[in-house]
């Protein structure tokens with residue numbers, strides 16, 4: 001059935017971004033399997049519609065703060081895939097000079113103020129970035145994405161209350177993939193939803209199907225407009241699912257048999273693909289989108305693999321201005 | 331030279347910095363009414379409630395928001411009320427503020443000044459009296475400052491606010507009312523010690539309120555013919571190793587005294603460094619005077635058990651002679 005109001009051009013653009021994220025992470029997982037990526041990586045496979053939909057509704061100068069599962073968010077905000085892949089490999093030319101790795105991926109040039117290795121820590125930091133924008137009279141907003149597990153840490157209360165009390169331009173997004181590491185979040189979480197908690201603090205909240213990229217974008221666009229108009233913070237609860245394990249090496253054996261298999265049918269990329277086919281897009285075109293994404297990330301992978309390690313003296317750089325150590329070997 | 335209190339000197343540094351730079355702002359609990367110790371008195375009237383931001387009792391959010399606001403282009407002055415309460419914001423300070431610049435490969439600095447009033451202050455007991463300066467010296471990325479005089483509180487706080495690094499700035503609660511000369515514009519570089527008293531017989535290194543006790547001890551010693559040199563370290567990271575070594579080349583005798591617990595206190599670092607790198611300057615084994623490893627009590631006589639007194643210092647100076 002052809003949906004009459006489907007914006008095919010927009011959906012195909014979002015589809016291509018989701019494919020880029022998927023391909024990036026598939027190569028990252030391969031690199032981890034081949035011991036080219038040495039630290040832990042947390043794939044967001046199955047959650048690409050959140051990153052894509054949210055970032056599509058933002059300006060380049062808006063701030064985005066992410067989580068340990070942040071490759072998709074960072075790519076969607078506009079970071080360069082090759083510099084990101086080099087960072088995962090810990091190589092020279094990595095987006096953070098090889099000093100952060102996957103969990104500290106950041107690209108300040110596109111407003112991406114960092115993933116974070118500490119669950120929920122970015123909630124307060126995002127509120128602060130919005131605080132600064134407000135103090136300086138800028139109309140940028142700050143978006144903080146966090147998981148369902150993060151809402152049980154203190155910064156969720158402190159940061160949301162802060163944003164509400166100071167009426168700050170922040171969009172909080174709970175990207176709810178049902179699982180927090182090996183624990184099902186609803187087993188350890190009181191109350192009905194993150195949205196209810198936000199509402200208790202005076203923050204209007206919406207829930208959205210986090211696997212429907214257009215719905216995520218539309219909801220974000222609406223909320224961002226309200227925030228930019230001076231309406232204070234909002235919360236978006238995007239319901240999705242983590243299709244793989246917590247990290248690339250986690251087989252997620254703790255999940256009930258068949259749970260993930262069933263969820264694969266709801267994969268945001270398959271859903272978008274079905275919609276595009278329904279709207280008359282040819283298989284050849286869809287396939288070419290896939291191979292473009294694959295080729296881009298294959299090139300990033302090859303580039304990262306061929307890149308040298310960072311110069312050892314860089315271990316001493318960017319610690320601090322006052323009281324910094326001098327490199328031992330210069 | 332105008333005379334003012336340590337409290338007023340800190341306030342002047344903040345006021346001048348805020349006048350000079352619109353991106354400087356203060357955030358902490360009860361700042362609107364001047365802060366718990368009056369160190370922000372009148373600033374809200376001059377700068378308004380946006381820049382003198384009275385925060386909810388959310389230490390993690392105060393510190394975390396300051397980190398985000400610093401990465402987004404402002405220069406927050408963070409008020410923690412009591413150094414003890416900063417422990418509620420330790421992730422934000424240690425994992426975030428101190429690490430962001432490094433982890434992100436230099437994409438952003440985190441210019442925040444974290445004011446943490448510390449130390450013993452009339453029967454404040456175990457959760458309102460601690461001196462935890464040495465903890466922060468252990469964290470790469472942080473600068474640690476502990477002023478002892480009004481002039482230093484003005485000059486060092488001005489430098490801290492100007493710095494692009496996260497600075498843990500520890501004023502001593504027992505010094506707020508101490509008066510002294512302060513000259514506007516006299517900014518003191520971080521990491522440089524001050525010779526608080528010159529002498530030739532023994533070097534006493536200290537900082538913050540304990541410095542004054544060390545100076546009291548020199549009066550006792552002077553009557554006995556022992557002339558002690560007192561070094562006010564002012565900053566603990568970076569600390570002025572050169573100034574200490576220079577003094578030791580004259581005296582050959584080292585006493586370090588501080589209010590914090592002796593075990594893993596900053597005195598340990600000073601003694602270790604001097605022993606490793608300047609052993610030849612020492613004519614006698616160095617001495618540390620610091621608190622025993624017990625919490626701080628409420629009852630005055632129990633509280634006094636952790637204090638290093640002028641007599642303790644004088645005795646050590648006689649012993650080392």
Ligand SMILES: Cc1ncc(C[n+]2csc(CCOP(=O)(O)OP(=O)(O)O)c2C)c(N)n1
Pocket residue numbers: 042067068069117118119146147148149150151177179180181185242246
């Ligand atoms: C403060 C803190 N506690 C624990 C961890 C270990 N940890 C890393 S990710 C994670 C699960 C987080 O779950 P959620 O917030 O739902 O995000 P998701 O992993 O599902 O994306 C845990 C417990 C951590 N990084 N930080």
